[in-house]
Amino acid sequence: MTDRAMSAASSPGDVAGTGSETGTGQSVSVVLPPVLAALAGDRKLLRLPVPDMTTVAAVLDLLGRDNPVLDRRIRDETRAVRRHVNLFVEGEDVRDLDGVSTEIRPGQELFIIQSVAGG
Amino acid sequence: MRYMSPTEQTVLAIGTKKGLWLATSEDRTNWTLSRPQFLMQEVPSVGIDTRDGRTRIMVGVRSEHWGPTVAHSDDLGTSWTEPENGAIRFPEDTGAALERIWQIQPDSRDRPGVVWAGCEPISVWKSTDGGERFELNRGLWDHPHRSEWGAGYGGPAAHSILPSPADDTVHIAMSTGGVYRTTDGGSSWEARNHGISAYFMPDPTPEFGQCVHKIARDSKDAKRLYAQNHHGVYRSDDGADSWVSIADGLPADFGFVMMAHPSRSGTAWVIPMKADAERIPPDGRLAVHRTDDGGSTWTRSDAGLPKAEYNTVLRDAAAVDSSDPAGVYFGTRGGTVYASADEGGSFAEVVSHLPDVLCVRAAKVGSA
Numbered sequence: 001m002t003d004r005a006m007s008a009a010s011s012p013g014d015v016a017g018t019g020s021e022t023g024t025g026q027s028v029s030v031v032l033p034p035v036l037a038a039l040a041g042d043r044k045l046l047r048l049p050v051p052d053m054t055t056v057a058a059v060l061d062l063l064g065r066d067n068p069v070l071d072r073r074i075r076d077e078t079r080a081v082r083r084h085v086n087l088f089v090e091g092e093d094v095r096d097l098d099g100v101s102t103e104i105r106p107g108q109e110l111f112i113i114q115s116v117a118g119g
Numbered sequence: 120m121r122y123m124s125p126t127e128q129t130v131l132a133i134g135t136k137k138g139l140w141l142a143t144s145e146d147r148t149n150w151t152l153s154r155p156q157f158l159m160q161e162v163p164s165v166g167i168d169t170r171d172g173r174t175r176i177m178v179g180v181r182s183e184h185w186g187p188t189v190a191h192s193d194d195l196g197t198s199w200t201e202p203e204n205g206a207i208r209f210p211e212d213t214g215a216a217l218e219r220i221w222q223i224q225p226d227s228r229d230r231p232g233v234v235w236a237g238c239e240p241i242s243v244w245k246s247t248d249g250g251e252r253f254e255l256n257r258g259l260w261d262h263p264h265r266s267e268w269g270a271g272y273g274g275p276a277a278h279s280i281l282p283s284p285a286d287d288t289v290h291i292a293m294s295t296g297g298v299y300r301t302t303d304g305g306s307s308w309e310a311r312n313h314g315i316s317a318y319f320m321p322d323p324t325p326e327f328g329q330c331v332h333k334i335a336r337d338s339k340d341a342k343r344l345y346a347q348n349h350h351g352v353y354r355s356d357d358g359a360d361s362w363v364s365i366a367d368g369l370p371a372d373f374g375f376v377m378m379a380h381p382s383r384s385g386t387a388w389v390i391p392m393k394a395d396a397e398r399i400p401p402d403g404r405l406a407v408h409r410t411d412d413g414g415s416t417w418t419r420s421d422a423g424l425p426k427a428e429y430n431t432v433l434r435d436a437a438a439v440d441s442s443d444p445a446g447v448y449f450g451t452r453g454g455t456v457y458a459s460a461d462e463g464g465s466f467a468e469v470v471s472h473l474p475d476v477l478c479v480r481a482a483k484v485g486s487a
Contacts, residue, residue, distance in 0.1 A: 003251070006190055006201040036185075068203045073185035076216035077208050084184045114184040 004069050025049050026106030028059055032070075033113050039070035050106055056087060057100035059110055074112060084115040129440060130195060131448055131481045132176060133456055134162030137474035139178060141196045147446050147460035150469045156196060160185075164435065166223030167482040168249065170231050174484040177234065177250040179220025187217050189236070191250055195484070207236060207244055207253045213260065215240055221276040222435070223250065227284035237277035241268055241293050245305065256305045259291075264310065264327055269295040271330055271349075278434060279334045285341035290334060290359055297329030298346065300359050314362035316351050333377040333434045337413075339384035345414065347377040347389055347434075354414045365414025370401040375434035376449065380462075381441040385413045388439075388447060388463055390432045398431045407447065409463050423466035424457065435478035442483050450476025 027047040037044045040063075048062050057079070064071025075081050087094045088111040094102040104110060131142040131150070138155040139162045157180050164179035173193055181187040189206035190199040209215040222237035234250040237243055242260055244253035259277070268275060271294030279292035287304040290311070297312040310327035317329045330349035337343035342358040345365075350373050353362040366372035371391040380386035388409050393401045400406065405428035406421040430453035437449035447463040450456040454473035457466040458481075 003200050003202050006199045069201060072188065072205055073182075076186060077205070077211075078214060078216050080216065082184065082186050 006069075026052075028054075028104055028106060029109040030059065030063055031109060031111045035114070036070055036073055036112070039073065040067050050104075053103055053105045055100065056089060056094055056102045056104055056110060059104060060100065086113050086115050087111070088113070126485060127483055128485075129442070129446065129481055130167065130174070130176075130484050131456070131458065131469065131479060132165040132167060132178075133450060133470070133473065133476060134165050134178065134435075134478040135450075135454070135474040135476050136161050138162065139165070139180075139196075140470070140473060141176075142456070142469050143195075144458075147440075147442075147458055148467060150458070152470055153196060156199075157190075161477060163477045164220045164223045164236075165478050165480045166225055166234065166250065167480050167484075168225040168234065169482050169484060170225065170228055171249070174482070175249060177223045179223055179236070181219050187219055189220060189223070189250065189253075202251055206246070206251055207238060209242075210255060213255070215242075219274060219276065221278040222280055224280045224282070225250075226282045229284070230282070233282075235280040235282060235289070237280045237291065237293075239274045239276035241265070241275050241277050241296065243277050243280060243289075243291055243305070258301065258306045259299070259308050262299075262308055264296065267328065268293065269328065271295050279331075281334060281336045281344070283336070283341045288341070288358065290336070290344060292331040292334045292346070294332065294349075295328055295330045297327050297331050298334060298359050299327075311355075311359035312362070313360065314355075314364075315346065315348055315353055318350060332375045335377045335379035335387060337379055337384050337387075338382050343384070343413070345377050345379055345387045347374050349373070350395060352377075352389060352414070365410070368415075368417040369408055370406075370419075373398075374432075376432055376437040378437055378439050378447065381439055381445050382443065383411075383445075386411050386462075387414070388437075389417075390437060390449060392431050399429045400431075403427045403429055405451075407449070407459075407463050407466070420459075420463050420465070422464065423459075423468075425455075428453070430455075433475075433477055436476045438478075438480045440481040440483060446481055448479045448481050450479050452476065 030046045133140040138158040141153040142150040144150045160182045166177040168175040177191045190201045192199045218239040224235045226233035234246040243256040246253040277293045281290040299308045300311045315329045333347045344355045346353040352366040354365045355362045374391045376390045378388040405424045408417045430451035440446040447459040452475040455471040456469040459466045
């Protein structure tokens with residue numbers, strides 16, 4: 001396990017760029033908010049291979065496997081999605097569906113975004 | 120006369136509601152302020168570890184969106200490192216999740232690498248690798264009182280940790296729960312609140328349940344402690360077996376801050392607030408009060424402080440350095456930070472108009 005240098009800059013960069021996790025096979029697209037892109041190799045779009053119909057939780061597990069700091073930003077150590085993090089599958093808030101048990105299939109998009117909060 | 124060699128400086132870490140600032144000074148009067156770091160994330164805890172011939176700044180950071188984490192810097196904030204799996208992470212069997220890091224406390228010089236952390240939910244953690252990974256203290260986590268501990272206004276947390284340099288004793292304070300002590304390095308913990316009032320409880324003198332805001336240990340007498348309570352200022356001379364009031368002579372017994380002198384016995388500072396229901400300096404006049412006799416008498420100091428101030432000073436928004444004479448530092452929820460290079464005799468503004476100041480820590484370090 002390696003530690004990660006982290007940015008504490010006053011203006012976190014909105015890192016542009018997209019990437020493909022595998023480039024082959026069937027996958028779901030995971031769209032990250034710009035502020036988290038640096039935790040996924042400066043990518044805002046990742047394509048994660050999935051075998052078939054799966055769940056949001058399984059996609060998050062896959063995402064977190066190679067990006068543990070990113071995972072900790074999205075979920076706490078009980079694997080609960082943080083209160084002010086919103087997940088959308090094909091534009092539908094998973095909290096209005098089955099939460100992280102919501103099904104997602106190849107070709108669909110998981111959109112991760114922070115809620116409107118703070119002051 | 121300079122108090123430091125030209126190669127030394129004092130670093131003042133200022134954690135706020137919206138980021139961290141580092142101020143540096145060679146004379147503790149003229150300060151250079153860094154750019155904000157961790158901007159838009161609160162920094163409720165900072166520890167500066169000057170042991171092992173290095174300066175490591177550790178910060179507890181919390182994003183409203185992205186949660187809490189611990190990071191450290193060995194180059195005075197130029198770069199930060201965060202353990203990939205988190206320096207503080209509740210074991211799976213607890214079913215708990217870290218909410219906030221309230222305290223990061225390096226142990227004494229003869230225990231290099233040992234750093235303590237106090238967190239929300241109420242928990243104490245110990246690191247033996249300089250704050251890179253902490254282990255949950257099971258003795259406190261499994262304590263039979265746990266179900267009866269409450270939450271102060273800021274949340275349920277262990278917010279003060281005082282490892283004794285003399286032996287395996289550690290004192291902690293939690294809100295709400297009060298003071299607890301271990302004498303076996305953390306295997307077992309006992310409530311130690313005899314004499315401390317909990318006026319807000321049906322029984323005002325319970326074994327535990329007090330809302331102790333801050334504790335500090337005397338630098339020469341490891342069994343002498345000072346406590347700022349939720350109404351009440353106290354001293355213990357027996358390792359917290361019993362507490363006596365030392366509030367006489369203060370304009371109010373409410374407040375959040377308690378600081379002990381880094382090298383002289385009997386000297387401590389408080390910053391009184393008017394009352395629980397009026398959390399402002401008494402009469403809107405901000406002042407630091409100092410005792411040199413263990414709390415028998417107090418001396419007011421407001422030299423250099425504003426004529427009117429209605430912001431409070433939070434429990435960790437005050438600190439002393441280890442220089443001689445000692446420096447005294449504090450920041451307000453109005454975002455102003457003050458420094459004294461003469462043990463609180465007079466203060467000068469370091470910076471103003473920052474976000475709410477949550478914590479400050481200062482240490483003498485080598486130049487960057």
